[in-house]
Amino acid sequence: MKARFILSVALLGSLALAAIASDPPPAPPHAADLPKAAPAHAEAPASDPRAAGATHGDDHGGGGNIFAGGIGNVVWTTIIFLIVVAILGSKAWPPLLKVLKEREDSIRESLETARREREASEKLLKQYQHQLDEAGKKATAIVDEGRRDAEEVRRRIQEEARKEADETLARARREIQLATDAAIKELYDQTAALAIQAASNVVRRQLSAEDHDRLVGEALEQIRAGGKARMN
Numbered sequence: 354m355k356a357r358f359i360l361s362v363a364l365l366g367s368l369a370l371a372a373i374a375s376d377p378p379p380a381p382p383h384a385a386d387l388p389k390a391a392p393a394h395a396e397a398p399a400s401d402p403r404a405a406g407a408t409h410g411d412d413h414g415g416g417g418n419i420f421a422g423g424i425g426n427v428v429w430t431t432i433i434f435l436i437v438v439a440i441l442g443s444k445a446w447p448p449l450l451k452v453l454k455e456r457e458d459s460i461r462e463s464l465e466t467a468r469r470e471r472e473a474s475e476k477l478l479k480q481y482q483h484q485l486d487e488a489g490k491k492a493t494a495i496v497d498e499g500r501r502d503a504e505e506v507r508r509r510i511q512e513e514a515r516k517e518a519d520e521t522l523a524r525a526r527r528e529i530q531l532a533t534d535a536a537i538k539e540l541y542d543q544t545a546a547l548a549i550q551a552a553s554n555v556v557r558r559q560l561s562a563e564d565h566d567r568l569v570g571e572a573l574e575q576i577r578a579g580g581k582a583r584m585n
Contacts, residue, residue: 545575 549568 542575
């Protein structure tokens with residue numbers, strides 16, 4: 354990170370130097386633009402070499418300036434650039450690089466936290482999905498078991514109802530048979546009594562008083578015996 358930043362600054366500085374070096378030096382004034390300069394130069398006394406040199410230097414753009422020319426500009430610009438780079442490197446870049454490093458660490462930590470949270474969310478989602486599947490299976494099993502229990506209860510109720518109906522029918526048949534037998538027996542008893550009474554009426558005139566009393570007593574005894582048997 355630090356090396357890329359330094360290379361970027363150096364590249365920008367190199368481009369700036371190349372742009373400065375590519376600027377052409379100012380063109381000297383044309384002779385036609387200075388009609389009065391030649392006579393002044395010609396009238397200068399030959400015995401003063403310093404004045405002549407100064408005049409000649411003025412004509413060529415000031416030969417005593419140390420920044421004159423393209424190479425001088427490049428050299429001094431390079432020196433100033435290196436000084437600025439050194440100052441920035443010792444004062445400005447460390448805090449800036451520290452801030453950038455902290456920012457980079459913060460972003461990396463945020464990405465790592467987001468990744469962990471996403472993995473935790475996916476794991477939790479899988480757990481919920483598994484729980485839902487298990488709940489669905491349990492619900493299906495409960496429904497099936499309830500259906501089987503309901504079918505068993507229905508079958509048991511039908512069987513008990515059929516059994517009770519059969520028992521009720523058998524009991525009714527027995528009661529009907531008992532009532533029928535009792536009615537037939539009573540009918541037989543009454544028929545026998547009527548037959549005896551009719552026979553007695555027929556033979557009454559032929560029976561003595563003692564025989565008549567005896568037959569009546571026997572008939573009454575039979576009737577009493579039949580009544581007791583029915584009561585038992």
